[in-house]
Amino acid sequence: MYQDDNTYPHMDAENIQVTAAGNAGSEDRRQEIVLAAFGLIASKGVEGLRTRDVAAGAGMNIGTLYYYFSTKEKLIQGVVDYIVQHIAVVQDAGSEAAEKTPVEVLHQHLAHLTRMLIDTPEIFRVMGELILRSERDQAIYQILKQADDDWQQYLINVLVEGINQRLFRADLDPALTAHAMMSFFKGAMLQLCLQTEELERTVAQFEGWLLDRR
Structure with a gap:
């Protein structure tokens, strides 16, 4: 489903840039990711759902995206819930x-x-x-x-x-x-x-x- 990568990076402190303020607004961050994924599917179809594009659309790096949605299934679940x-x-x-x-x-x-x-x-x-x-x-x-x-x-x-x-x-x-x-x-x-x-x-x-x- 994710066209640019099928494996997930090692989740260390350097990959995940989440501050205390970011944790406080974690639901907002999750919503931003879901909206970015939703927009990509609406415009390009499921085949166009790329992790780098989702992260860019949400204004974050890929490590942060994986922090909130560690698998593609969880991201799709977030879109369906939305x-x-x-x-x-x-x-x-x-x-x-x-x-x-x-x-x-x-x-x-x-x-x-x-x-x-x-x-x-x-x-x-x-x-x-x-x-x-x-x-x-x-x-x-x-x-x-x-x-x-x-x-x-x-x-x-x-x-x-x-x-x-x-x-x-x-x-x-x-x-x-x-x-x-x-x-x-x-x-x-x-x-x-x-x-x-x-x-x-x-x-x-x-x-x-x-x-x-x-």
Whole structure:
């Protein structure tokens, strides 16, 4: 995956230039590395992910990069975590969350994904690159599978609750329905001619199919 080197340097004090101030801002440094890696994948694909370019983009030397991400798998995991954080809907706290029906929760989630697809397509572009690479890279496959499993379980929980409340159709298979929704959004990023209005109407129609009309 890393085109410029496949081995990691000896981790001694000369290679790692991390000061006490740097340690205090370690999360910021990690974020800078993740953003640099994310940008490279978005612009050049996974094949263009080079450690020296990541380090340069983050404004640090390679030794410091390896201090924060000692393996390529950990760096890819950081990129996937970054994507998941942006895709996930922050749930309302307290009574507001309790008052939302499963239909409203699902609508909020799908509307958020739709806006992300429209406003920040690079998020899905990077995810698409990683999905394609996962067919040949078992480590990336396992990272993405965990993210997919978590996403699918979230959708299943919402659907099951909606079915139990007789808001969604009783004949829905929650697992298959969740899989269909996930597949739609993964595939939507490949629809180059799909306009904003078409995307929103398609999602609205999908939601309509789920409802119990009795």
